[in-house]
Amino acid sequence: MRITGTNGIKGIRESVARPAVALACTAALAALCGCTTQAAGSDGRHRLPVHIQLPSRRPPSGRSPGPSPTASDAKPVAEPTATRAAAPPRVLWSRGDTGTDVRELQARLRQVAWLFDGPTGTYDDLTEQAVQGFQGKRGLPRTGRTDAVTWQRLRAMTHRPGTWELYLMGGQPAAAPDRRCLTGRVLCISKTSRTLRWMIDGRTVSTMAVRFGAQYTPTREGVFHVYWKSRHHVSTLYHSPMPYALFFSGGQAVHYSYDFAARGYAGGSHGCVNVRDEAAIADLFAQVRNGDKVVVYW
Structure with a gap:
């Protein structure tokens, strides 16, 4: 072949460059598509396949590949049993x-x-x-409050109390008033139920628990x-305080007793009628007048 002039040389260059450009475009397209292509030499013969692989996207360190979990996929993690209080x-x-359940507890x-008082309810x-002492003896927390464990332990060691145990030892409902209490203003005091009724014209105004004299210093009975x-x-005889004293027979009086409030029926008086509720006796003291009747009976 004969080549003459510059135009001839330029044509040869273009004819050589066009296949090279086509090959480069084909390779670029294959790279974008992830395809495999075959390169052809200048002689038109096919060469070995050219494998083009797109760069892989690796997950960040510490995460495994896969779809991201959604809120519905999340599972609650149970707290270990050992850590639960x-x-x-x-x-x-x-x-x-207050109430009948407390009376049974007492x-x-x-x-x-463990208790020598009441029951009072x-x-x-x-x-x-008493509850603190019982709890401490059995290795329970000494809270002084009766919880389910303390109550179960106490019930297992005792029998169900009858009416006498619930009421006859003190704190029981007031006995029916003596007939001598049904008229006028009267302090109606029953030794059987250990109660005092403050009555006006047969109507009971208030009631309160009381205790009486000991064996050798009994409270007198009568009107x-x-x-x-x-x-x-x-x-002046025993040098002991007798607040809110209402004297009715010699040195015997109805009055508030610190000992009765502290020890309950475990103790006794020197003949007086002791009241343990200070608020109740204070109110009674304000209402009772000199000359009001006092009836002490069984």
């Missing part, structure tokens, strides 16, 4: 509670010699102390009258 026993009764505490300081009121009285 045990719930404290349910408290049934504590200081200030009666059962009396059976095991009121969860007072003496009951709290008397209040002859002296002494708010801050102190016994």
